[in-house]
Amino acid sequence: MHFLKLEWKQFFRSSHWQKGIAIKIVMAFFALYFIVVFLGIGVGGYFILKKQFPEQDPLQIVNSYLLYALLGDLIFRYLMQKLPVMNIKPMLILPIKKSKLVHYVLVKSSVSFFNILGLFFYIPFAVVLIIEGYNISGALGWLFAIILMIQSANFLNFLINKNTIALGVISVVLASLIGLQNFGIYDVTALGGQVFDAVYTNPIYSLIGVVVLAVLYNLNFKQLKNLVYLDEAVSQKVVAVKSADLSFANKLGDVAPFIKNDIRLIWRNKRTKTVFLMSFLFLFYGLIFFTQETYKEIPAMLMFASLFITGGFALNYGQFIPAWDSAHYKMLMSQSFRYRKFLESKWILMVVMTSFLYVLSFPYLYFGVDIFLMITAGAIFNIGFNSLFLLFAGSFNRKKIDLNKSGFGNTQGTSATQFLIILPLMVLPMLLFWLFNEFVGANSGYIVVAAIGVISLLCKKYAMNFIEKKYRENKYIMINAFGKEA
Amino acid sequence: MITIDTISKKYGKAEVLNVAKIEIPKGQSFGLVGNNGAGKTTLFNILLDLIRPTTGLITNNNIVVSQSEDWKNFTGSFIDESFLIGYLTAEEYFQFIGDLRGMNVAEVSAYIGEFEDFFNDEIIGKKKYLRDLSKGNQKKAGIVAALMGNPEVVVLDEPFANLDPTTQIRLKQIIKNLTENKEVTVLVSSHDLTHVTEVCERIVVLDKGTVVKDIQRSEETLKELELYFSV
Numbered sequence: 052m053h054f055l056k057l058e059w060k061q062f063f064r065s066s067h068w069q070k071g072i073a074i075k076i077v078m079a080f081f082a083l084y085f086i087v088v089f090l091g092i093g094v095g096g097y098f099i100l101k102k103q104f105p106e107q108d109p110l111q112i113v114n115s116y117l118l119y120a121l122l123g124d125l126i127f128r129y130l131m132q133k134l135p136v137m138n139i140k141p142m143l144i145l146p147i148k149k150s151k152l153v154h155y156v157l158v159k160s161s162v163s164f165f166n167i168l169g170l171f172f173y174i175p176f177a178v179v180l181i182i183e184g185y186n187i188s189g190a191l192g193w194l195f196a197i198i199l200m201i202q203s204a205n206f207l208n209f210l211i212n213k214n215t216i217a218l219g220v221i222s223v224v225l226a227s228l229i230g231l232q233n234f235g236i237y238d239v240t241a242l243g244g245q246v247f248d249a250v251y252t253n254p255i256y257s258l259i260g261v262v263v264l265a266v267l268y269n270l271n272f273k274q275l276k277n278l279v280y281l282d283e284a285v286s287q288k289v290v291a292v293k294s295a296d297l298s299f300a301n302k303l304g305d306v307a308p309f310i311k312n313d314i315r316l317i318w319r320n321k322r323t324k325t326v327f328l329m330s331f332l333f334l335f336y337g338l339i340f341f342t343q344e345t346y347k348e349i350p351a352m353l354m355f356a357s358l359f360i361t362g363g364f365a366l367n368y369g370q371f372i373p374a375w376d377s378a379h380y381k382m383l384m385s386q387s388f389r390y391r392k393f394l395e396s397k398w399i400l401m402v403v404m405t406s407f408l409y410v411l412s413f414p415y416l417y418f419g420v421d422i423f424l425m426i427t428a429g430a431i432f433n434i435g436f437n438s439l440f441l442l443f444a445g446s447f448n449r450k451k452i453d454l455n456k457s458g459f460g461n462t463q464g465t466s467a468t469q470f471l472i473i474l475p476l477m478v479l480p481m482l483l484f485w486l487f488n489e490f491v492g493a494n495s496g497y498i499v500v501a502a503i504g505v506i507s508l509l510c511k512k513y514a515m516n517f518i519e520k521k522y523r524e525n526k527y528i529m530i531n532a533f534g535k536e537a
Numbered sequence: 538m539i540t541i542d543t544i545s546k547k548y549g550k551a552e553v554l555n556v557a558k559i560e561i562p563k564g565q566s567f568g569l570v571g572n573n574g575a576g577k578t579t580l581f582n583i584l585l586d587l588i589r590p591t592t593g594l595i596t597n598n599n600i601v602v603s604q605s606e607d608w609k610n611f612t613g614s615f616i617d618e619s620f621l622i623g624y625l626t627a628e629e630y631f632q633f634i635g636d637l638r639g640m641n642v643a644e645v646s647a648y649i650g651e652f653e654d655f656f657n658d659e660i661i662g663k664k665k666y667l668r669d670l671s672k673g674n675q676k677k678a679g680i681v682a683a684l685m686g687n688p689e690v691v692v693l694d695e696p697f698a699n700l701d702p703t704t705q706i707r708l709k710q711i712i713k714n715l716t717e718n719k720e721v722t723v724l725v726s727s728h729d730l731t732h733v734t735e736v737c738e739r740i741v742v743l744d745k746g747t748v749v750k751d752i753q754r755s756e757e758t759l760k761e762l763e764l765y766f767s768v
Contacts, residue, residue, distance in 0.1 A: 320624055527588065
């Protein structure tokens with residue numbers, strides 16, 4: 052009971068809820084979207100399969116692939132899921148039985164996101180089965196078996212957790228199953244299908260799942276109970292330092308200490324590392340747009356893609372300047388250096404990365420000179436205008452970022468600023484491009500977008516003076532805001 | 538060296554600090570004591586221009602801290618762990634601060650070498666990021682960084698907290714050496730009356746934001762302070 056109360060508080064007092072109304076709405080929208088999509092697949096899945104393979108039973112098709120789903124799920128869990136064991140640290144010294152704490156951790160893990168996501172597909176699918184006249188007890192037994200299977204995967208994952216050999220074994224099994232199937236040596240799909248078909252015809256078989264789950268749970272319980280010590284399971288992992296020689300940056304003079312710092316910042320923190328690696332994924336953004344006929348009619352959308360191809364880093368990193376340094380912002384402000392150097396370092400980083408991504412985008416020449424000109428114009432715009440504008444927008448950032456938190460899907464530091472800046476960053480060049488391309492024609496669209504970039508670059512000195520002044524004016528507000536827990 | 542002139546700080550209606558006037562001459566070792574919420578850290582933050590006072594101003598070597606930033610060149614400070622950059626190693630952090638203070642690589646390593654005893658083999662060459670060090674070791678790194686580049690003013694908030702006994706004794710020696718020639722002004726706050734009375738020649742007691750005692754250290758100082766706080 053106490054535990055439930057704590058969970059409740061943890062959930063509603065988490066930083067996800069202490070956000071601006073705009074972000075709440077956007078996040079709710081996304082959550083809703085995903086739920087609808089999954090429900091749609093679950094409900095519609097039956098009918099789609101029926102339509103595509105009229106001569107086969109949809110249930111049997113699903114059954115035959117369940118084995119792969121299970122193994123894939125295990126690998127996914129292995130990479131992403133961790134036992135929420137740190138939660139019990141404050142309770143270790145309270146008069147609560149250790150076994151109770153361990154049960155709490157394990158039970159908590161069984162309602163995790165990983166276990167629930169799949170149900171959005173399986174439950175509606177089972178409901179459709181019943182409506183379509185399948186045997187009720189069979190469909191329910193089948194669903195029950197699947198839930199047990201998901202739960203078993205959950206606990207199996209913790210048993211093999213972070214054991215590379217186990218991951219290897221699962222990967223090899225999965226690969227060889229697919230191999231056996233593909234080369235027609237053995238019909239694995241049929242075998243998997245038969246197992247789950249049997250559960251449907253004889254729901255009593257699903258009770259085997261109960262036994263498996265109970266055994267796995269017990270093994271977990273025994274293992275974890277022996278590890279509830281601060282130097283065992285309940286410990287934070289300390290990563291050994293990886294130092295790289297950054298002395299090449301010394302050539303940059305005054306800015307060098309900040310550049311070195313920024314490189315380390317990016318490389319040694321999860322979230323910044325994600326941003327860095329994601330910027331290379333953005334390179335492929337064009338493939339979605341340039342390969343589709345529909346977008347060829349709307350050049351403004353192609354401009355949008357072109358901006359993203361080279362701007363991945365500048366946009367994702369730049370929008371949170373200077374919040375990346377929020378943890379030690381006070382210290383920076385008590386040191387003697389020109390604020391300009393700090394900003395200049397961020398600017399150089401964005402420009403260098405954008406140029407680098409531009410060089411990597413050369414293969415887009417394959418799609419023709421027009422596309423490539425567009426990417427070039429976008430790159431110039433990103434370098435000239437966007438990098439300066441992002442620095443300016445940064446002076447409105449008031450949200451702290453905790454670098455120790457993980458990177459993926461982390462919205463910490465996000466505020467209305469991040470939404471507003473999209474307008475000048477993306478919409479403005481698209482609009483200009485569209486206007487000139489549509490009404491002036493020839494290559495004027497490219498020229499205008501690139502020209503804004505060049506002009507901004509020429510005005511950099513003045514822009515930087517202005518930006519520096521903005522940061523100085525906002526100094527106390529930022530120190531205060533960054534000092535608050537996010 | 539430092540003049541605190543009618544400084545007050547209000548958050549809404551609550552006044553957390555109200556100091557009429559404190560003059561700290563050059564070379565003085567100045568101690569600030571008071572219970573939690575007395576306003577010690579707020580005062581230091583205002584001195585470092587990290588918080589704006591509601592009224593009044595502080596001058597550091599005739600520079601009004603909120604108007605010019607030139608005081609930063611001769612002022613070293615360590616307030617709390619947020620002054621460290623968590624993802625750097627201690628060496629990288631010292632080099633970063635050294636760069637800002639105009640020291641080259643050789644000067645920084647020579648400087649770090651002087652603190653070998655103080656670090657007690659727990660800071661340098663550990664292959665650990667500052668965020669993974671213990672509180673005490675983080676504090677050691679922060680204090681040493683604050684003393685980089687021969688500052689004329691050193692501000693340390695609660696420097697003795699979290700330190701092991703040996704390091705406490707060594708730190709006291711370091712502070713004494715600093716003020717020996719009356720060249721460096723040191724401002725220290727602490728909850729530990731023994732330590733403050735030992736290193737500081739002048740002690741100011743804050744209570745709920747106001748100065749209640751301003752005493753030059755004598756034989757009786759420790760007793761006087763203990764008596765005051767034992768109410």
